[in-house]
Amino acid sequence: MTPILAHFGHWWQSLLYLAPVVVVVGWLSLQAWRDSRRSDD
């Protein structure tokens, strides 16, 4: 764990490339949840 944290300064910016994927997948999850609620109703 320590080496990962020690190099945090080197790789944290890589996480920013993940953000669009997280947003789209999050939006997908929301849509899926809404769809399921609609079908339950």
Place this chain on the structure above:
Amino acid sequence: MRTRARLVAAGAALAAATLAAVPDPAAAHGLVGRQDLPIPRWLFAWAAATVLVASFVGLAVLWPRPRLQQLQERIVASVPRTLDVLAGALGVALFGLVLYAGLAGSQSATANLAPTVIYVLFWVGLPFASVIFGDVFRAINPWRAIARAVAWAARRIAGAGSLPEPLAYPRRLGRWPAVLTVLSFAWVELVYVNRTDPSQLAIMALAYAAVQLVGMSLYGIEPWEQRGDGFAVYFNLFSRLGPLRWRDGRLAVHRPLEGVVGLTPVPGTVPLLCSMIGTTSFDGFSQGQTWNSLAPDIQRRFLDLGLSADTALEITFTIGLVVMVLLVGLLFRLGVAGMHTVGEGHTTEELAGKFAHTLVPIALAYVVAHYFSLLVYNGQATAYLASDPLGHGSDLFGTASATIDYGVISATGIWYVQVAALIVGHVCGLILAHDRAIAMYRSARDATRSQYWMLAVMVSFTSLGLWLLSAANQA
């Protein structure tokens, strides 16, 4: 619903794992200098994702009916048969020159013509040429030309009806020979320690040509070329994205992208496209900081087993290559599995086949993004190599003293080309997927819902591609 939630979670985990595994690849065989960018690189990934989402919305609203499913082409010229023969002869002559240079020339990778022709002009230059000019490799394909010449001579000598009919090409073989070709070529290019040895390259080229001639003699020239000749299949896929099609002595024009819609999803098609994207991705990844800190640890484990340093290194890189191809395949499969949850009774196998063609522009985008600088810079080496193909000091055309001008395009310019290629490639993928979805699904709502998943796949591939490039530029 539970299936969908699991898919979403698996997708997020895979995307995270993919990005975590792909940090600092170097310039992917290209040379990149210092860039002067107005915004941080990661912001380009956000901008690209925004463009994709906007395109998705635009397609859902403004593209209500299929427009690309029927190939509408117009014949614009007839091609004289002599041109076909001349192009084939040119291909055979070039192939012979590369073989001769590789076997008889200097064994220096930069002084000998063979490595530059194979890795730069053939592997990188031909995809560009195929999109712009159509399937040029088919015209200059040396083993096809030799096979046709032999078949012509055999018909003249033995008589047209006396030659045995070729065997039927096995249906289940599909495009699997092309998968093997792409993976083998990538293995030689990225893993094999003697990858730039001119004589070894020449011997491998000769072996490949021999296999093609055997395949063509068994299954017929055209069937083998369309399925079994891996390079022919590879370049043909790219040519389908462009507007030109050369067939049966005619030149036809159609709308860009239209040609790829008719791609038959025979066995091996999806693995081929995933191999194309995955091997290019690994090219970037293998030059990055993370792989270069991870690889020695893996290599050490094989050294401990008593293997030589070279063999251990090759096994390590082989593992990396295979894992990257599998990751790309898994990402696409997740998108397909997501589409499957939308319903209407389409199986995942059917969906994978029907949407396989959407990966072709992505494969091209990765090629352009990763190898553009290689083509622009190293392609210039052709000038001095043409005058001195063997590296023995000749000066046939007076260009032996030519050098590579690294100022022909700036590092910043290359970055913009790379970003533009990735965005355009993925938007094209979205267009193809949307057009196919509205042709397949009975309800427009289901078609759009199915494409949420392709949007996620496209955004993931775009972010992955930009991350690879960005890290490469920082390495």
